[in-house]
Amino acid sequence: MAFQGGRRIGVVLVILAMAGCASISKPPDILTAQTPSTAGSEPTPAAANEVSQQQKFAQWVTDFSRFARQAGIDETTLHAAFDTVRIVPRVIELDQAQPEFTRTIWGYLDSALSPQRIARGQDKLLQLRPGIDDIAARYGVPAEILVAIWGMESNYGSFVGDIPTIDALATLGFEGRRESWARNELLAALKILQNHDIARDQMIGSWAGAMGQTQFLPSNFLAYAVDADGDGRRDIWGSKADVMGSTANFLAKSGWQAGKPWGLEVRLPRGFDLARADDSVRLTAAVWANEGVQAMDETSLPALADSSILLPAGARGPAFLVGPNFRAILRYNNATSYALAVVLLAQQLVGGPAVQAPWPRDVQLLSRSQLMTLQTALNARGFDCGAPDGMMGPATRRGVRAYQLSLGLPADGYPTMEMLQGLQVQDGSAP
DSSP: OBEEEOOBOOHHHHOOTTTTOOOOOOOOOOOOOOOOOTTTEEEEEOHHHHHHHHHHHHHHHHHHHHHHHHTTOHHHHHHHHHHHHOOOOHHHHHHOOSSSSOOOHHHHHHHTOOOOHHHHHHHHHHHHTTTTHHHHHHHHOHHHHHHHHHHHHTTTTTTSSSEEHHHHHHHHHHOOHHHHHHHHHHHHHHHHHHSHHHHHHGGGETTSSSTTTTTTTTHHHHHOOOOOTTTTSTTTTTHHHHHHHHHHHHHHHHEEEEEOOOOEEEEOOOOGGGOOOSSSOBHHHHHHHTTOOOOOTTOOOOOOOBBBBETTEEEEEEEEEHHHHHHHHHHOOHHHHHHHHHHHHHHHHHOOOOOOOOTTTTTTHHHHHHHHHHHHHHTTTTTTOSOOOOOOOOHHHHHHHHHHHHTOOOEEEEEEEHHHHHHHHTOOOOO
């Protein structure tokens, strides 16, 4: 790909290098576009495949650069981004990985809410005052929520990732499974470089392209990052003020309601219809209170609008009343376990209680393949779970509830090993 002045992209130049050149030192888990030496012998199939892959990658970068130029990215930025761009095999492996076993929410929270993380977060909260209080007041998001997200995303800034963002997104775009998404994020990353918010070698993060101490995707950086310390740059890698300000701005623009709690742990009344423990059922806290829902300490429920009952471990586990601020955190990371970890960590950073009701630690969680088997079996019986994918979503929860109701069981929508085994016995496929 020709740039102004007749220069060509670095990966293309490397591919054109002939055998016999001195080897180039490279980090582990990263393939450059260097052609393996074949002097004196026929290239092995693996070497030939690597050369082919690098050539295809170089062409993909050439094509993308043409698109980026048309979108307003200048030549200097294209050179900075792509002269040293590399395929990162570990990115493809992680993107394609389908872990066989999911993690129980109590196992996740045990790690996320470790005594060490709580103690360190309390220290960080004290160290950052009063600056963080100013940011909290400006955006209406409590300081402890900001510090909790910081703790969850990078262990309070101690690890922001180690993969160059440009390399990660170019690899994902080239691999193709999520090319459209990766192209959009890569273009956003180029805009960040062009704006001089960060240098290419400092733009590092996760394998999926999330960056900085609170792991913003490039598109979210462009939309929500702020220059809270006034130095002319939005630096979520090195400036704690920018980290906190950007995170607060994200939540404020995602529906956070200043002065309102996220929710609380509650005790459900005897005979409560568990099918109503769903985000689609949103009532005021006052209505839930009239139905017998109580705070664990029996104080009045906070004034929450559009609040829902959450049963993250089914009928046998703790119950929570969650409102709009909990859903704002879900927009940051759309995983119930993550959002619950953030709010519970924040709660404990300021001396609040841990979860009081016991988790059903004897329950065996279904693996992804087992959940797919369950979804398939329920679909076959007319309990629509959507396309079987081994992922627990609203459609699967509705299908499980409908099946539970057909058996006269508590309809908490929580799949269990007993449910799967019962279906397999009916099908004659029990192991």
